[in-house]
Amino acid sequence: MNAEQPVLKTSHLGIAFRGLKAVNDFNIEIGKSELFGLIGPNGAGKTTVFNLLTGVYRPTEGAFFLNGEKMNDKKTHQIVQAGIARTFQNIRLFKKMTALENVKVAMNMELTYSLCPAILRLPSYWKQESEIDGKARELLSLVNLGDKADVVAQNLPYGQQRRLEIARALATGMKLLLLDEPAAGMNPTETEELLEIINVIRKKLDISVLLIEHDMSLVMKICEKIQVIDYGETIAFGKPDEIANNSKVIEAYLGKDNE
Amino acid sequence: MGKLKDKRWTYSINFIAICLLFITITAIFNSGVLGIRTTYIKGIATTACYTIIVVASLNLLTGFMGEFSLGHAGFMSVGAYSSAIVTNMLSDKGIPDILLFIIALLVGGLAAALTGVLVGIPTLRLRGDYLAIVTIAFAEIVRVTFCNLEITGGGRTMSGITKLSDFSWCFWAMVICITCMYMYVRSRFGRTVVAIREDYIAAAASGINVTFYKVLTFTISAFFAGIGGAMYAHYMTAMIPTNFNFSYSAELLTEVIIGGTGSLTGSIIGAAFLSSLPEVMRQFANYRMLVYSVVLLFVMIFKPSGIFGTYEFSLTGIFSKLFRKIKRRRFIR
Numbered sequence: 001m002n003a004e005q006p007v008l009k010t011s012h013l014g015i016a017f018r019g020l021k022a023v024n025d026f027n028i029e030i031g032k033s034e035l036f037g038l039i040g041p042n043g044a045g046k047t048t049v050f051n052l053l054t055g056v057y058r059p060t061e062g063a064f065f066l067n068g069e070k071m072n073d074k075k076t077h078q079i080v081q082a083g084i085a086r087t088f089q090n091i092r093l094f095k096k097m098t099a100l101e102n103v104k105v106a107m108n109m110e111l112t113y114s115l116c117p118a119i120l121r122l123p124s125y126w127k128q129e130s131e132i133d134g135k136a137r138e139l140l141s142l143v144n145l146g147d148k149a150d151v152v153a154q155n156l157p158y159g160q161q162r163r164l165e166i167a168r169a170l171a172t173g174m175k176l177l178l179l180d181e182p183a184a185g186m187n188p189t190e191t192e193e194l195l196e197i198i199n200v201i202r203k204k205l206d207i208s209v210l211l212i213e214h215d216m217s218l219v220m221k222i223c224e225k226i227q228v229i230d231y232g233e234t235i236a237f238g239k240p241d242e243i244a245n246n247s248k249v250i251e252a253y254l255g256k257d258n259e
Numbered sequence: 260m261g262k263l264k265d266k267r268w269t270y271s272i273n274f275i276a277i278c279l280l281f282i283t284i285t286a287i288f289n290s291g292v293l294g295i296r297t298t299y300i301k302g303i304a305t306t307a308c309y310t311i312i313v314v315a316s317l318n319l320l321t322g323f324m325g326e327f328s329l330g331h332a333g334f335m336s337v338g339a340y341s342s343a344i345v346t347n348m349l350s351d352k353g354i355p356d357i358l359l360f361i362i363a364l365l366v367g368g369l370a371a372a373l374t375g376v377l378v379g380i381p382t383l384r385l386r387g388d389y390l391a392i393v394t395i396a397f398a399e400i401v402r403v404t405f406c407n408l409e410i411t412g413g414g415r416t417m418s419g420i421t422k423l424s425d426f427s428w429c430f431w432a433m434v435i436c437i438t439c440m441y442m443y444v445r446s447r448f449g450r451t452v453v454a455i456r457e458d459y460i461a462a463a464a465s466g467i468n469v470t471f472y473k474v475l476t477f478t479i480s481a482f483f484a485g486i487g488g489a490m491y492a493h494y495m496t497a498m499i500p501t502n503f504n505f506s507y508s509a510e511l512l513t514e515v516i517i518g519g520t521g522s523l524t525g526s527i528i529g530a531a532f533l534s535s536l537p538e539v540m541r542q543f544a545n546y547r548m549l550v551y552s553v554v555l556l557f558v559m560i561f562k563p564s565g566i567f568g569t570y571e572f573s574l575t576g577i578f579s580k581l582f583r584k585i586k587r588r589r590f591i592r
Contacts, residue, residue: 076464077467077468077469080465081466085465085466086464088460092460094453094454094457094458094462096453097453101453102454105451105454105467106465106466108447108450108451108465108467113446115443115448118443118446118447118448119442119443121267129447168465169465171465172465
């Protein structure tokens with residue numbers, strides 16, 4: 001481990017819904033520009049972890065820190081502003097807005113002009129708007145959607161909608177990107193393209209990624225570290241090849257060997 | 260980036276077009292073509308002006324933010340009464356009429372905006388149809404309060420309000436209000452508001468303070484409704500709290516929906532048409548609501564997004580479309 005402070009650190013993070021411990025004693029430490037995989041069988045609590053990290057749920061136990069700052073009691077938008085952005089398992093785009101507008105919405109916090117300059121169209125409006133226009137287009141071309149800027153989001157094919165969601169998350173200027181099953185429902189070529197994009201954005205933007213994924217080959221291929229959870233408990237942690245041979249993991253996914 | 264800058268001359272061309280429209284209308288009124296009916300038609304045009312403002316302000320909520328307000332007449336009422344009270348106090352102070360008119364509009368708008376904040380903060384945290392129910396209740400509370408206050412005439416007609424709403428003043432006030440709303444919608448504020456309508460969870464996950472922008476938009480909507488109310492008061496010069504009842508709110512909402520939810524142009528056309536309709540068809544006045552409901556029914560069946568949908572009319576937009584078509588035709592040949 002390097003001496004650098006981890007981007008995300010959780011300590012004994014947990015949430016209980018009336019006694020049902022959906023996530024319990026969850027510890028994770030993600031370093032700068034690390035690609036971390038979070039896997040587990042269905043209903044293991046992976047998305048709940050994401051919801052905890054983005055302020056959708058309030059943790060009932062433990063705490064989590066972004067760059068050393070405690071984020072427990074912050075609201076979703078404050079957490080995003082602090083630097084954690086996410087995508088959704090079932091795509092949540094602003095369907096009737098164009099791809100470009102989708103990205104621009106997430107850049108709202110970069111825009112500081114207030115009501116008066118907006119209504120009177122003062123120079124600050126033009127300056128900031130044209131600035132983010134350029135940035136948004138750059139982000140779109142980063143996820144290979146450069147030519148789709150003016151297409152309404154709901155008319156984009158499935159794989160492109162997923163990529164647009166990533167672009168939107170990137171637009172928030174985050175330090176940690178949470179990807180919730182980005183390859184779900186994609187065909188092999190689309191998955192391949194997605195892999196490439198994830199690698200490119202990591203190199204270019206120098207961000208950390210926490211990835212939930214069911215596609216094992218994808219996880220094994222790109223993740224540097226993997227954490228496995230089942231029934232809300234961490235059952236394994238390590239490098240991809242260690243995980244692949246871990247008996248507990250195999251048991252969780254395939255069931256116990258009945259003798 | 261050039262694309263954004265080009266809009267500046269678009270604005271000026273559309274502004275010149277509005278000036279021309281104004282000149283034409285006043286020329287018609289002054290030329291005496293309409294003969295004896297001039298004052299009457301001028302009155303209808305003034306009515307249309309404030310209705311347009313109120314309907315457009317309601318469209319900010321319904322069309323752009325996706326929240327229903329069934330009590331917009333309540334905000335109008337607040338604006339109307341507060342401005343009337345203020346101008347009554349100031350009327351003998353020797354303030355020029357135009358200044359008094361501006362003061363009246365601002366007072367009406369600010370009073371309504373204040374009530375908008377008070378209603379908005381607790382209710383906009385709720386989701387779904389709650390806002391519609393709360394706004395109905397709000398409008399009723401306002402009506403009953405004004406019916407029982409001495410200063411508002413206590414249920415009787417409040418009359419003797421200075422007549423300030425002249426057609427040309429109202430027209431320009433309307434142009435300014437609509438421009439403000441349009442600029443609001445086409446800025447970062449409008450973008451976030453539409454995003455919240457589309458998916459509030461994703462909007463929050465994009466770093467948007469959902470409640471803040473909702474309350475802000477609600478307040479702005481109330482502000483313009485208040486301005487509309489102030490114009491109403493100073494045009495009618497007499498009013499009674501029951502003018503702003505539930506059916507008036509519903510009528511405003513009808514105009515929004517027929518015109519097109521999410522299109523300010525639609526609101527302008529819808530409001531102008533539907534507010535002049537009852538005057539034109541005086542002899543069928545009893546059937547007005549019937550016609551409304553039939554029209555609404557047909558709109559809902561054949562074009563649920565309203566006549567204009569989310570389309571905004573713009574002269575330069577039409578020109579550029581025409582040119583593109585001509586170019587394409589040449590290319591094909």
